[in-house]
Amino acid sequence: MGRKFFVGGNWKCNGTSEEVKKILTTLNEGKVPSQDVVEVVVSPPFVFLPLVKSSLRPDFHVAAQNCWVKKGGAFTGEVSAEMLVNLGIPWVILGHSERRLILNESNEFVGDKVAYALSQGLKVIACVGETLEQRESGSTVEVVSAQTKAIAERFSNWANVVLAYEPVWAIGTGKVASPAQAQEVHAELRKWLQANVSPDVAATTRIIYGGSVSGANSKELAGQPDVDGFLVGGASLKPEFIDIIKSAEVKKSA
Numbered sequence: 001m002g003r004k005f006f007v008g009g010n011w012k013c014n015g016t017s018e019e020v021k022k023i024l025t026t027l028n029e030g031k032v033p034s035q036d037v038v039e040v041v042v043s044p045p046f047v048f049l050p051l052v053k054s055s056l057r058p059d060f061h062v063a064a065q066n067c068w069v070k071k072g073g074a075f076t077g078e079v080s081a082e083m084l085v086n087l088g089i090p091w092v093i094l095g096h097s098e099r100r101l102i103l104n105e106s107n108e109f110v111g112d113k114v115a116y117a118l119s120q121g122l123k124v125i126a127c128v129g130e131t132l133e134q135r136e137s138g139s140t141v142e143v144v145s146a147q148t149k150a151i152a153e154r155f156s157n158w159a160n161v162v163l164a165y166e167p168v169w170a171i172g173t174g175k176v177a178s179p180a181q182a183q184e185v186h187a188e189l190r191k192w193l194q195a196n197v198s199p200d201v202a203a204t205t206r207i208i209y210g211g212s213v214s215g216a217n218s219k220e221l222a223g224q225p226d227v228d229g230f231l232v233g234g235a236s237l238k239p240e241f242i243d244i245i246k247s248a249e250v251k252k253s254a
């Protein structure tokens with residue numbers, strides 16, 4: 001299988017330069033499994049990317065939280081994929097539910113962004129996930145499949161893509177998906193990739209979980225066969241992020 005455990009820290013729109021320096025100290029001093037066991041990527045707001053990139057330990061990497069859908073130009077307020085590449089930022093998070101829901105990013109727009117970012121050489125954490133209403137109406141699989149389809153139909157090489165399943169009802173609510181709930185959707189997404197992309201892509205693509213992941217629940221979630229890591233919000237700003245990274249050990253001993 002060879003899916004290396006992946007832990008992303010999405011800082012969202014948080015932090016001052018003083019707070020960022022404090023988080024960097026915690027991250028840089030943290031004792032975590034080696035890069036052979038876990039890939040760690042932290043995603044500060046754009047303005048802190050140069051600071052984080054220059055001060056972060058070399059075994060951790062950085063991601064932007066968004067980028068423009070095509071080549072830069074007259075798009076006030078946007079940051080282009082080319083700029084991220086120019087700064088040596090290897091990763092970008094795209095399609096986060098906060099952007100889909102608050103900024104009205106459609107499945108197609110997210111798909112276009114993912115394809116463009118990949119074409120420029122960025123690696124992408126592509127997010128999908130259903131709202132509480134959609135889950136309660138029984139359309140979870142349909143929703144995440146449609147979101148994944150709009151991404152998948154725009155490129156063919158999945159080597160630089162991590163798929164993040166983030167149920168909206170679990171984000172920032174303290175209401176984490178149970179390990180069984182996460183496993184069920186991850187398995188469905190893998191099945192979707194197998195049927196619609198290829199068995200090889202299904203077997204090798206990391207599918208990570210996000211939504212109220214903490215130091216207290218990460219080990220049990222990591223124990224699920226189709227959970228290949230996490231995208232962590234609130235807890236990625238705290239020392240417990242180190243404990244979440246350590247849950248990669250669960251896979252090693254599995």
Ligand SMILES: O=C(CO)COP(=O)(O)O
Pocket residue numbers: 010096166170171172173174210211212213231232233234235
């Ligand atoms: O949205 C998330 C990560 O992208 C999850 O946020 P929380 O971990 O704060 O629930």
